[in-house]
Amino acid sequence: MNAGELLPTLVAAMAGALIGSLVMLLGHGAWLRLFGRWSAPRLARARTALYRGGRDDAVAALSSLPYRLRLRLLGELASSREGHDRDRIADLARAAGITRRAERMAHSRWWWRRLRGASTLALIGADEILVLSLLRDPHPGVRAQAAELAVSRPTATVVNALLENLEDPAALCRCAAQEALLRLGSSAVPALASYLEGGTGDARSAALLVALEMAQPAFTRAAIRLCEDPDPVVRVRTVGLLGAIGTLEGAEALTRRLDDPAAPVRAAAARALGQIGHWPAAPEVAALMRDRSWEVRHAAGLALRGLGSPGALLLRRFREDGNPFASDMARQILDLPATAEAPA
Amino acid sequence: MTALAGWLGDIALVRFEWAVLAYFALANIWYLILLAGATKEMRNLAGLSIGHARARLPRSPLAPSISLLVPLRDAVGTAVDRVAALLALHYPGLEVVVIDDGSTDGTVEALREHFNLVPVHPVYRRTLSSTPVSALYRSAFYPNLTVVEKPHIGGRADALNAGLDVANGELVCALRNGMLIEADGLRRIVRPFLENDEVLAAGGTIRVGNEATVRGGRVVEPRIPRNPLAGFRVIESLRSFLSGRLGWNRVGGNLVLAGTLSLFRRRSVIEVGGYASDSDGEDVELVLRLRRRGYETGGPRRVAFVPDPVGWTVAPTTTTEVGRARERDHRILAAALWRHRAVFLNRRYGVLGLVIFPHVVIMELLAPVVELLGVLGLALGMALGVFDAAFAVLFLLFAYGLGAVLTVFTLVMDEMCFERYARLSDRLRLVWWALLEPIGYRQLSTFWRLQGLEKFLRGRPRPSLATPPPGSPEDAITGVRLTA
Numbered sequence: 001m002n003a004g005e006l007l008p009t010l011v012a013a014m015a016g017a018l019i020g021s022l023v024m025l026l027g028h029g030a031w032l033r034l035f036g037r038w039s040a041p042r043l044a045r046a047r048t049a050l051y052r053g054g055r056d057d058a059v060a061a062l063s064s065l066p067y068r069l070r071l072r073l074l075g076e077l078a079s080s081r082e083g084h085d086r087d088r089i090a091d092l093a094r095a096a097g098i099t100r101r102a103e104r105m106a107h108s109r110w111w112w113r114r115l116r117g118a119s120t121l122a123l124i125g126a127d128e129i130l131v132l133s134l135l136r137d138p139h140p141g142v143r144a145q146a147a148e149l150a151v152s153r154p155t156a157t158v159v160n161a162l163l164e165n166l167e168d169p170a171a172l173c174r175c176a177a178q179e180a181l182l183r184l185g186s187s188a189v190p191a192l193a194s195y196l197e198g199g200t201g202d203a204r205s206a207a208l209l210v211a212l213e214m215a216q217p218a219f220t221r222a223a224i225r226l227c228e229d230p231d232p233v234v235r236v237r238t239v240g241l242l243g244a245i246g247t248l249e250g251a252e253a254l255t256r257r258l259d260d261p262a263a264p265v266r267a268a269a270a271r272a273l274g275q276i277g278h279w280p281a282a283p284e285v286a287a288l289m290r291d292r293s294w295e296v297r298h299a300a301g302l303a304l305r306g307l308g309s310p311g312a313l314l315l316r317r318f319r320e321d322g323n324p325f326a327s328d329m330a331r332q333i334l335d336l337p338a339t340a341e342a343p344a
Numbered sequence: 345m346t347a348l349a350g351w352l353g354d355i356a357l358v359r360f361e362w363a364v365l366a367y368f369a370l371a372n373i374w375y376l377i378l379l380a381g382a383t384k385e386m387r388n389l390a391g392l393s394i395g396h397a398r399a400r401l402p403r404s405p406l407a408p409s410i411s412l413l414v415p416l417r418d419a420v421g422t423a424v425d426r427v428a429a430l431l432a433l434h435y436p437g438l439e440v441v442v443i444d445d446g447s448t449d450g451t452v453e454a455l456r457e458h459f460n461l462v463p464v465h466p467v468y469r470r471t472l473s474s475t476p477v478s479a480l481y482r483s484a485f486y487p488n489l490t491v492v493e494k495p496h497i498g499g500r501a502d503a504l505n506a507g508l509d510v511a512n513g514e515l516v517c518a519l520r521n522g523m524l525i526e527a528d529g530l531r532r533i534v535r536p537f538l539e540n541d542e543v544l545a546a547g548g549t550i551r552v553g554n555e556a557t558v559r560g561g562r563v564v565e566p567r568i569p570r571n572p573l574a575g576f577r578v579i580e581s582l583r584s585f586l587s588g589r590l591g592w593n594r595v596g597g598n599l600v601l602a603g604t605l606s607l608f609r610r611r612s613v614i615e616v617g618g619y620a621s622d623s624d625g626e627d628v629e630l631v632l633r634l635r636r637r638g639y640e641t642g643g644p645r646r647v648a649f650v651p652d653p654v655g656w657t658v659a660p661t662t663t664t665e666v667g668r669a670r671e672r673d674h675r676i677l678a679a680a681l682w683r684h685r686a687v688f689l690n691r692r693y694g695v696l697g698l699v700i701f702p703h704v705v706i707m708e709l710l711a712p713v714v715e716l717l718g719v720l721g722l723a724l725g726m727a728l729g730v731f732d733a734a735f736a737v738l739f740l741l742f743a744y745g746l747g748a749v750l751t752v753f754t755l756v757m758d759e760m761c762f763e764r765y766a767r768l769s770d771r772l773r774l775v776w777w778a779l780l781e782p783i784g785y786r787q788l789s790t791f792w793r794l795q796g797l798e799k800f801l802r803g804r805p806r807p808s809l810a811t812p813p814p815g816s817p818e819d820a821i822t823g824v825r826l827t828a
Contacts, residue, residue, distance in 0.1 A: 003731075003732070003734045003735035003737075003738045004732070004734040006738060007734050007737060007738050007741075010738065010741055011741070014741065014745055014746065014749050017749050017752075017753070018748075018749055018752060021749075021752040021753055021755075021756045022752070022775060024756050024760070025752070025755060025756045025759055025771055025774075025775065026768065026771060026772070028756075028759060028760060029759065029765075029766070029767075029768050029771045030768065032763060032766060033766070033768070111391070112391040112394060115391065115392070115394050116394050119394050119396055122396060122397075141391065141392045141398070144397040144398065144401075145396070145397045145398075147397060148396055148397040148400065170539075171538060171539050171540055171541050172398070172401075172538060172539040175401050175404075175406065175538045175539075176397045176401060178404075178406050179397075179400060179401055179404045179406060182404065182405070182406065209406055210406070213405055213406065294469050295469070298469070
């Protein structure tokens with residue numbers, strides 16, 4: 001092809017693309033400015049009506065705004081309200097037509113509309129059937145948002161659906177389900193405890209992380225059983241959970257785990273025993289000072305330090321131990337300043 | 345005979361120039377594909393950001409802990425403010441590990457006094473090769489602040505390795521001087537780790553903050569700089585981050601995270617031996633090593649890029665500084681690619697070996713060489729009368745014009761999504777710098793990159809990338825205020 005023939009077409013295409021882009025860029029900037037100017041006083045008026053006015057004033061103020069701004073205002077209000085105030089927000093949303101629109105969106109065929117719907121409903125609440133349907137949505141983003149929505153409707157079925165989402169193939173949904181369970185707190189404990197006893201695979205591991213943050217004695221029975229799990233990751237987390245719960249029953253299970261074939265489990269068990277200050281286990285913990293793994297020796301040393309006088313006595317004995325690794329670790333732990341904790 | 349040789353020469357020159365033209369056309373088509381991928385990715389992310397759940401997760405106690413590694417050397421004037429700004433970042437499991445790389449100006453004393461540092465016996469496991477730590481401190485005020493003191497023997501990589509050994513976070517982030525992280529920047533950059541188990545590293549956009557207004561350690565009003573070099577840097581970074589790196593998210597992930605705020609899985613970094621002390625571009629080299637290992641072991645291998653701006657930096661404003669940076673970046677890229685040349689077109693490394701690595705070699709590393717040869721060929725052809733003016737214009741449009749159009753597309757995408765520059769004057773200035781960049785600056789940049797290649801080929805030694813000395817432009821803007 002001749003350069004002369006190609007040139008006009010190319011120049012025209014480039015000029016068109018440039019002009020189009022410039023119009024979009026500058027037009028968008030101008031629109032933002034104009035919209036900002038238009039909406040600022042309206043938002044301020046609506047805010048005043050919402051915070052200080054009666055129900056009718058608030059509904060009228062909300063209804064006068066475009067849907068996007070209504071949501072923004074509702075979000076602002078909902079972020080700092082709980083209990084009775086939250087009911088008021090739900091009532092206002094219903095009266096201003098937001099609830100109906102959000103429910104319609106939650107049934108849309110487009111995932112981002114369903115997500116928008118779920119996001120709005122998370123502020124104002126939704127019925128159980130809708131929450132369950134959104135928790136089983138085909139799109140991971142919607143399922144994750146539904147987990148947040150589930151916090152406002154913590155029925156047994158919803159909590160079980162959240163626990164099922166711990167097995168979700170999408171990491172985002174698993175994390176959202178974990179976070180929702182954590183936010184549910186005590187209302188999720190019984191279901192989580194029975195899930196730990198019966199659950200399998202990675203989901204159980206994810207559930208253990210939630211249980212670890214909650215650290216409720218209700219998990220003790222399940223945790224003692226999970227200490228025997230073939231997966232070392234599960235055992236490490238279970239041992240951590242028992243340490244966080246700190247019951248005598250758990251301490252005995254922890255002492256048994258000091259002989260675990262996996263070094264991270266032995267280290268975690270020693271750490272947990274040190275954390276709960278279970279001094280009767282001091283000789284067993286001290287035996288780990290001669291362990292082949294640095295991590296285990298380190299955890300054992302710090303655990304002995306946490307056990308008070310019996311641990312300190314054993315550490316001093318280890319300073320003169322025939323095993324150079326044990327004596328070195330004991331010396332280092334004994335040299336630690338009283339107020340500072342060594343990095344793990 | 346002479347006429348025949350001349351005729352053959354003309355033919356060869358014409359063919360060569362058309363080949364160069366085809367190279368530019370292909371490069372621009374490829375960048376257009378990446379831009380389309382980036383747009384799709386951005387739409388997807390914008391869609392996902394509708395939900396509050398995604399924003400809530402990084403605030404959860406279940407979010408992975410992050411250790412920020414801050415190598416410092418002779419930074420007594422800025423160290424305290426910088427560390428204080430980092431401690432104020434919004435993230436639940438944050439640890440700040442400051443590594444004093446042999447300061448002689450009292451940096452550690454200033455930190456000790458301000459943060460009430462208490463000496464801690466260094467009971468930690470040295471898994472990486474680094475100069476032994478001489479002292480370890482922990483703040484009595486901030487339990488998540490650790491200060492490591494070590495002699496200045498190795499470079500930046502050595503300091504980072506010492507910090508890695510001491511750090512406890514599941515994720516680590518090595519900071520460079522002069523980077524101002526947005527208060528919620530870590531929450532945004534951690535998202536890929538929460539959303540995908542395959543992610544081993546993530547990079548976040550660092551924007552140019554010259555002339556921006558900073559209040560309380562936060563950029564409250566970003567502006568487009570009036571200085572041409574800083575303005576061109578804004579354009580370059582937007583193009584590189586948004587159309588390039590974001591586009592790669594959809595085509596197998598990124599290879600180069602240089603210039604970004606990068607977050608890595610600490611365990612993965614330790615498994616590959618930490619930062620390479622024998623390489624100037626330890627960040628570039630680390631990403632390559634991590635990705636290679638991912639393919640070799642079947643482990644996580646994805647390097648994600650987060651388009652949300654997570655930090656700000658100040659771009660150099662003199663040609664000497666910019667030239668030095670360009671030359672250094674290109675030399676580092678060449679060295680890293682050469683070191684990992686076994687990946688090139690190797691099926692074992694999947695999309696990394698067959699698409700990403702060849703792209704970086706052909707379209708990025710060798711681009712200045714092709715550009716130089718193309719322009720020289722054009723000048724020779726014009727002098728010999730082989731090419732007419734129409735061809736010359738066509739060549740220049742392919743070489744520079746299409747790139748400018750793609751840049752403007754990127755600006756549109758950026759502003760539509762992030763709305764960072766509210767003022768019309770800023771947007772006009774943005775377009776102005778985008779259209780002006782191919783005239784003069786692009787050629788200068790090619791020259792600097794060629795210098796970098798030449799230095800790589802000659803193996804010329806250069807100063808280490810260790811913690812920058814005091815008074816360097818990067819050091820001068822640390823954390824507090826980007827402009828007067």
